Amino acid sequence: FLIFLTFSSLFSSNLDPSDDEAVEKASDNRTATRQDSDSKPAVKKKRKQPTECFLSQPEEKQESTVKAKRRRKKKISDVLQKSAPKPGVPADLQNLLTQHFGENRSVIEIEELKLSDSCFLPANDLSHSFSSYLKEICPKWAKLRRNHEEKKSVVMLVLCSSALRSLELIKSMTAFKGDCKVLKLFAKHIKIKEQMNMLEKGVFHIGVGTPGRVKALVEQDGLCLNATKYMILDWNWRDQKLRRMMDIPEIKRETIDLLEKSIIKLCRDGSVKLGLF
Incomplete structure (x- = not known):
């Protein structure tokens, strides 16, 4: 223990x-x-x-x-x-037609659309006003104006991109036109039947308008181009978006259709001269 x-x-x-x-x-x-x-x-x-x-x-x-x-x-x-403005030349129109029809037309058909240099008037070099340009390309305008008596036709046809631009060109040609009659050929506020009645009843020397309305008048037999001597394209002018008339798809298409169906044949025959303003 x-x-x-x-x-x-x-x-x-x-x-x-x-x-x-x-x-x-x-x-x-x-x-x-x-x-x-x-x-x-x-x-x-x-x-x-x-x-x-x-x-x-x-x-x-x-x-x-x-x-x-x-x-x-x-x-x-x-x-x-930033691109410097370049004046239009006949080669620009030729290239435009070739590019437009190049994929869908044969070589022969494209050749038929080509125009020689003799079919063109001197192009605007960007130094002219519209009146001074018309005076240069048409020095005998007074005689042509007096001799023109055919209805449903005009001696000079001016194509531009819009109705507003048409009015501007009509105002700017005052020094050239004199006392000749000018007809507005655009769709804004003007019915095509009214324009056809005016062409049928009166004698007009200059027609200024858009390609779409001019093409419609020609197709409906309201406007005859047999008496037309000059066709001017408002080629160099740019709108607020900096587009020329050939930069707008609808205007471009209607212009090319009018050229193909009515104008090119007259140019090749020598009755119509083309000018690029």
Whole structure:
């Protein structure tokens, strides 16, 4: 019994409260390290997700597309605004006809649409007003005006892109036309039947209008081109969008149709002369 008491006292004396705290700290450290080790893989998984890369790529594409669109618009406007105006020449009209009919016509048919230099009047070199240009290309206008007595026809036909431009040209030819009669040949506020009645009842020397209305009058036999001597295209003038008459698809198509169906044959026969103002 004495021996047992001795060993128990020795054992209790060796146990120190600081040892218990050490044991608890060690266990706490182990649990903390376990928690840290458990949490580290989750952090790594979050970092592996390339969220930033996926978000940055479409933004760059959108910026690049917006920049590309802006560059295209700016480039077109720069070309139109900064390009020096070049006067139209007969070769421009020839090239336009060739490009328009090149894919759908044979070589022989395209040759029939070509016009010799003798079919053209001197082109405007951008130094003339409309009246001075008409005086240059038609020095004998007074005689032609007196001799013209045919109804449903005009001696001179002027084609431009719009009704407003037609009115501007009519006002600007005051010094040239004298006392001759000018007929408005466009669709704005004027019915085609009214124009046909005017042509049938009266004698007109100059017709100014759009290709679409002139083509419609010719097709409906309201306007006859047998007495026509001059056909002027308002080639060089540009509108607010810097477009010439041949830059507007509808005007371009109607002008080419009128040339093909009615004017080119008369030019080849020598009865009509073409001028580019």
